[in-house]
Amino acid sequence: MTGWHLDDDTLRRYVERTDSLAEGTSAEQHLLSCEPCRDRVNAAVGVIELSPIDFAAVWERTRDTIEVPRPSVLERLLRVAGLPAHEARLVAVASAFRGVWLTGLAAVLAFATLAAAFGHARGTWLFLAVAPVVPCLVVASSYDPRLDPALEPELVTPYPALRLILLRTIAVLVLALPVLLLLGLFIPTEEPFAWLLPAVGFVAVVLAASTWFSPLRSAIAVSSGWLAVVPLLAARSGSPEAVLQARVQAAFLALAAASFVVFLARRRRLTQLRPWR
Amino acid sequence: MDSRPGDETLLLAVAERDMGAFRTLYERHAGWLAIRLARRCNDRDLVADAVQDTFVAVWQKPQGFRGDGDIAAWLWGIAIRRLVSRLRTRGSVAAVFENAGTAPAAEDQVLLSVEYGDIGQALARLSPEMRAVIQAVVLDGLSAREAAQLLHVPVSSVKTRLYRAKAHLRAALAEGPS
Numbered sequence: 001m002t003g004w005h006l007d008d009d010t011l012r013r014y015v016e017r018t019d020s021l022a023e024g025t026s027a028e029q030h031l032l033s034c035e036p037c038r039d040r041v042n043a044a045v046g047v048i049e050l051s052p053i054d055f056a057a058v059w060e061r062t063r064d065t066i067e068v069p070r071p072s073v074l075e076r077l078l079r080v081a082g083l084p085a086h087e088a089r090l091v092a093v094a095s096a097f098r099g100v101w102l103t104g105l106a107a108v109l110a111f112a113t114l115a116a117a118f119g120h121a122r123g124t125w126l127f128l129a130v131a132p133v134v135p136c137l138v139v140a141s142s143y144d145p146r147l148d149p150a151l152e153p154e155l156v157t158p159y160p161a162l163r164l165i166l167l168r169t170i171a172v173l174v175l176a177l178p179v180l181l182l183l184g185l186f187i188p189t190e191e192p193f194a195w196l197l198p199a200v201g202f203v204a205v206v207l208a209a210s211t212w213f214s215p216l217r218s219a220i221a222v223s224s225g226w227l228a229v230v231p232l233l234a235a236r237s238g239s240p241e242a243v244l245q246a247r248v249q250a251a252f253l254a255l256a257a258a259s260f261v262v263f264l265a266r267r268r269r270l271t272q273l274r275p276w277r
Numbered sequence: 278m279d280s281r282p283g284d285e286t287l288l289l290a291v292a293e294r295d296m297g298a299f300r301t302l303y304e305r306h307a308g309w310l311a312i313r314l315a316r317r318c319n320d321r322d323l324v325a326d327a328v329q330d331t332f333v334a335v336w337q338k339p340q341g342f343r344g345d346g347d348i349a350a351w352l353w354g355i356a357i358r359r360l361v362s363r364l365r366t367r368g369s370v371a372a373v374f375e376n377a378g379t380a381p382a383a384e385d386q387v388l389l390s391v392e393y394g395d396i397g398q399a400l401a402r403l404s405p406e407m408r409a410v411i412q413a414v415v416l417d418g419l420s421a422r423e424a425a426q427l428l429h430v431p432v433s434s435v436k437t438r439l440y441r442a443k444a445h446l447r448a449a450l451a452e453g454p455s
Contacts (some may be wrong), residue, residue, distance in 0.1 A: 015312055021408050022400045024316065026417050031309055032350045035284075042308030052315035053325040057309050062303065062329045063296075066336045 006030060006037050007178040015044045078171065106179060109134055113183040129230040130184075132199035133223040135176050140219030145265045169203065197252040202226065204259035211266035284348040287290040291338040303332055306349065309354050317417075323363050336366065361427050399449035405440035409440050414439055 005026055008012070013019040014027040030271035031038050045051050112130040117159070202222050209218035282290075282298075284305070290298035314324045334355050342351045360363075372375055400408060413424035414435065421439070425432040 017316060020401060021412065025412070028313060028416070031313075032353060033347050035305075035349075038305070038309045040348065042305070043313060045308040045312060052311045053321055053328060055311070058307065059300070059303055062332045062336075065329065065333050173422050200385050 004030075005034065006040070011037070011040055011044060015041060083167075109180065109183055123228060125234045128195055129227055131180055131195035133203050133226055135173060135178065135218050135220055136202040137201045138172050138176050139169050139203050139211070140206050140215040142172050161272075165207070169207065171204070197249050197256070198226070199253040201255040201259070204263065206258040207264070208259040208262040211263060278425055284334050285342075285344070288335075288348060291336065299332075299336060302335070306352050307332070309349075310352060313353065314356055314360055315411075318360055318364065319359070323360065326363050327356055327360040327422050331356040334359065355419070357419065357427075358423065361419070361423050364429075365426050377395055392455065399446050402449060403442055407438050407445065410435055410438040412447075 010019070010023060010027060014024055017024075019027070031041060045055075069135075075088045081086060109130060112127045180199075205222050206215060206219045209222070212218075282301075285304065287302045287305075289297045291302060310331065311324055311328050314327055315321070318324055318327075331352065335352070341355075342348060400411070403411065409428055410424060413419050413427055414421065417424075419427065421432050421435045425435045428435065430438075
């Protein structure tokens, strides 16, 4: 440290930006290595009405930024997709996205796919039974309050629950459907996507049913129902193509549409919202 | 000096996630950093964002300081690049150096010739555009690319202006004070 310091006039001109380039440059070089002079600049910034920014506010924002955990991969993806930061967080904190769940479901599905790939008709039935159930279970777990403790503080703050649930549903489907579609390609039938409309139908039924019961219970009920019906179908027609008939597919589409209407009509009664409304 | 902890001690504490040390570091450096950034960019919101980004970067990577030189210089290096990056994403806001264009008062002229000799006058004679380039590249240590983003001009303009500015300065210094 040298004995040379910025004199008061130079310092004032520097802070007020009334100095010349050479003088300012000299001051800047000196400030980089001189702590006492930096303190004097800081003090001048506080005293003179020339403070370029609101330091207290910037500190608050800095602290807020570093105190939130770094966003997860999914959250960053959602933000890239154009969702505002706070909504991306709300969607991403759902328990359905905590790896374990998805891994477990993927394992079940992979098992069913393998069975289908090797076991022909019976295996195809198995895949047809499991595949539509997966999206509706994952969707339900994405907004069931028992599986997602984070929902409680979220829903205390005024936030349209409908929007939250739909956003999460869409996010889940965007994650789950490509996996299912990919696995479907390994199934040796002409129509590897026969389960798609049933899946959409079941998701809609779960959404509608969760206006009466808890989402997870609804999903389990719907899944059990489907798993019970599939063997009956298999026994009756013997061929998985039965589900492919246009009539059957149209019925699933109608089911989806009707359930969605019910869900929208009854959205104020979403069960997990009751304690907080 | 008094017994207050040095910046390096504070930075070590920040690496240990010490919020108090981080706060002290902010209070010591946010002021002069903001003043210096404001001399590069007239948009106060952008300056505030750049200061915020700088300290967030310090919190996330305090080990980025390798222990060579002043922590203040390290901070400035982060801050000016954060400002450039904010300018790049904002796009429309022009950085300004117009204060460098005001003619220095007679008193300052004397001071300059005493303290900086001919170089001060030589700099003062450069056009504002050339001074801006000299400031960004030579004094702030930015690359031509970064300077181009800061000044909102093509990289090629930065290079030609820098070349011409250096030629001007060389000629001015060679011919001596007029």
